[in-house]
Amino acid sequence: MMTSTPSVSPGRVNSPDGGTDRAEVDFRDLEQIRPPVGIKSWQSSDDRFLHPTVQIAPVDSVKRLGTGRPGWFVENVHAPIGRRVELQFQGPVHLLAMYNEGGRRDGETSIDGFAPSKIRNVAKKLTFVPAGCGYREWLETAASTRLTFLYLDPTVLRNDGGDDYAARIHFEDSGVWETATKLKSAIENGQAKRTLYLSALSSVLAIELSRCYDNAARDTALNRGGLACWQKRAVVGYIEEHLGEQICLSTLAQLARLSQHHFCRAFKQSFGVPPHHYHVQRRIEQAKLLLADRSISITDIGFTLGYSQTSSFSVAFRKNTGWTPSEYRREFK
Structure with missing residues (x-):
């Protein structure tokens, strides 16, 4: 369940052992999102500012709570029923959006260079936005809607195959979902000595993403009896x-x-x-x-x-x- 806390400016906060490995922020009242811990904002070649977290408008249309450590950051977002919400992101990190529950009466999701998706039943769907790609979404919620945004630095989500990750909109993959859920929980636990575990889960997630891309690429050839x-x-x-x-x-x-x-x-x-x-x-x-x-x-x-x-x-x-x-x-x- 989403819990609300007093709004504070994002930044490093002391961990129990006196370090600064973890941040916990409630974004509801912030008009402009600043970089989460360990993730720096940057400018593109055409001088556009690339925001490190998803911009949501209107600001008070959702409740959002984020926590993280260098290289990893997670946000939980809750949009009540009957709200029109606009989301936008373009940043130096990979974004994996998990639609935990809910649906939309109307809306559209798009990533630069890809055909938009207008499906209404988004529950249990995933959207992956590679670092630097532009992502936009608007929706009118038909039910209480909960999303999780995983922000992953390219240094922790490495593709050993050498190719860049491809964007995907509203796909389903049980392997990706299960691993991303474990990674979310590990980030939220926030123990200072869990970096190796986070790295291991990130490596598994990278493999799962590569596998589901390979499966999608082969779908047309293998699914001869069905639709491409x-x-x-x-x-x-x-x-x-x-x-x-x-x-x-x-x-x-x-x-x-x-x-x-x-x-x-x-x-x-x-x-x-x-x-x-x-x-x-x-x-x-x-x-x-x-x-x-x-x-x-x-x-x-x-x-x-x-x-x-x-x-x-x-x-x-x-x-x-x-x-x-x-x-x-x-x-x-």
Whole structure:
């Protein structure tokens, strides 16, 4: 759970043994973020100032708490439901964003040189921003949303393969997630003698990141029976943007540049269900997020997600969850 503490200026604070290896800061009331411990800000070749931590606007729209030591820094960010938040980052360190929980009614995430992502269900997704790359995101929260930002100096997250890390937006990888969670916990524990452990975890994380990049690069060649990565991104992105609308199979097939017959077969191979079932499942997942907000009526939620009658929404919700919308909402008391 996110806990708030009196706001202080970021900087070194004495550790229990009298050293200065750890900093703990509450960023909520700061208008400008200063460099966390051990991470220096710098200027790019075109004289732009590159901020060492994610800029968030409005400043009071979230609660954020950070702690770290030289080379490693972690921030926990909480955005309540119904907030519009803008995030921006470009710095001398690698950034790994972990979307622990929540979702967005609307929003977009982009990294320089890559197609933006507009998916709404961001829970358990990861975004990796290599040092020096520009990252921007805006979102309207559909539920209480919690993120973790891991800032890793390139000297501690080394790629022994020699190639630069590639940016990735909203990807899923259990290995990366598990290792990053361990690294987060180790940074937050803050014992002065845990540098070797942090270094070991960082090495594992570097391997996991390289592995998932290699898997993604091979995806098109290996997934001959399913959709290629670019096809999945295009189709899923379109479905996410049109959850409350009827979606024509021909439109999805055109996005994937396939015949309808070939597209249906490839889609089921990739996602395990036909396109229509996937669309319904995503509607129901969005409905779960909206049901957490008691200011929205169940009827309005159904209309928002494309159901013309409350009864049809209730039938679809119960078929997929085993609960009626009213029963599910009561669980939030």
